[in-house]
Amino acid sequence: MPDADAKGEASDEAPQVGKDGMDRRRFLKMAGIGAGAVAILAIGSKFLADRIVPASADPRLRGSTSNSWVMMIDLSKCDGCGACTRACDAAHYVPSGQSWIQVYTVQDATGGTYHLPRPCFHCRNAPCVKVCPVGATYVDPDGTVLVDQTRCIGCRYCMAACPYNARFFNWTTPSYPPAALAHTYSPEEPWPTTKGVVMKCVFCAHHAREGTLPECVTGCPMGAIYFGNENEDAVTNGMGETLPFRKTLQTQGGFRWKEELGTDPRVYYLPARR
Ligand code: SF4
């Protein structure tokens, strides 16, 4: 089990993984994707204010779906290259100094080390959701924990509540590249983090909705990260390898980080050595 004090040491040597040109395999063809008042405070950007999601498109208003997204990370495959982090950073305009998926280097009982990528765990019993006083942090119909930047007041209660250090407060004013402005703001879509707002990994909700894999999954050159629908009992990595979700966890010693806290994470690990 990883130590909470584990130190991130992702190297810079891995190939840069860009969003464009990536061979995005549609991993949910067989699944079929289901149909998928508070004053606005602390909006630090006129761009965001102009692009508040219309109510009809608000993902929290979508009906229930047959999707229940899960991630499985095979620690025996992760070499700590950090390509997942860079792919995520580029796709989500992640501010400097933040790592929505951070790769820790962990020392095990034998003195050896292994690498552990830490995204948001999209906990089914998420402390961050419970403490948000304005409903800015919420669970979408697919089980993904999202943040509505138009509602977040920057109080940071959620950061204090998260036991995995998976949330980040943005102190800086972001730039808005044309690609970011090409769509209407939605908590599901990549959008530069507004100053004074907390953000984190969003399980690439926009890709999942379209049946494609998250950026970190396709960006991992080792095929260490798998993603899928637990209701389909299948997870797929960026190399197109699909594994039976439950059987793999059962036979390969699957575990979750800080399971004892009862947060019920949607991210599962396979041990580094087995
Ligand atoms: S890992 Fe942290 S931020 Fe993510 S859902 Fe769990 S408590 Fe919330």
Ligand code: SF4
């Ligand atoms: S900082 Fe966190 S708890 Fe506070 S409003 Fe924003 S999302 Fe909610």
